[in-house]
Amino acid sequence: MARYGIIKNNIITNVIEANAEFIKGYSEKTVLLPDNVGLGFSYINEEFIYIEPIKTEEEIQIEAIEWRNNGLVSTDFIAQTPDYPNRDAWITYRQELRDWPSTADFPETKPTKPE
């Protein structure tokens, strides 16, 4: 059993488990894949190339919001702990997280955590 990539427009668009006999009769262009190659790789001139997918502006903003929300959730206990070390700086950081989406820094420059 081996992994074969199905190639369309020089891109591996699907990876299937198959044997050589099946591949011989298969109607689409395929290539036997090394272990470290998979979906999304380009296959040009018998060479595999991986190009990181380009994210859309919307995807970047969604990920930034998720990162911001995660930062608030993971530091929520600090707001509830009066004697937490450097607590005031953390409270300021949490406010910066809340404000961040409406600032010019969003989404490129993230607020920095206190020491």
Add this chain to the structure above:
Amino acid sequence: MSNFTDFFPAASGGGGGAIPKYEEFTSSGTFTPSQALIDAGGRVAYFIVGGGEKGQTYDGRKIGGAGGQVKMGYATLTSTTGCTVTIGAGGSSTSGEDGGASSVAFSSAGGTDITANGGSGEARPSNGSNYGGWQYTNNSLYHAASASPGILGYGGGGAGYENSSIYSPGVYTGLANTGQGSAYNRSAGSGFVRITWFE
């Protein structure tokens, strides 16, 4: 309530007691309907599972890969022409590699092609039903959330974990031919196809 055999003329018309025939695919191949199946109405039940997604890192955390899509249903075939069956591979190369799609080209025998997509979109339910650990809900990240359990042991999501190595409930290494997603740096399960019929 309907019985399984209600969907199969050959079984329901024979006074009961019919034993279904089935063919399972753990690797890509060809399903060839028998003449007896076509003569009995050509009805088949399919169970198709896409490959699972490999786990990945996000924001310093390890997120489980999504399980492969699971599709069940019926098709009616009218000829004995062989139908190509592909089995999607589980994500195993780059971090977060999506699972491959599994499919049956029923159209070769007069039916409709069916594809179960590979796992994709890791921990976000909005990107697929069989999500991995650390899911997002309403744009909030809940730590160590349970991955999707999948269905009948197929298509479960991979486990997530933080630097403490405490895993959330979910699959670590996907079993072959289950479509299970995997935890970070582990391989996901490949897909599966079962076709059942009476003749």
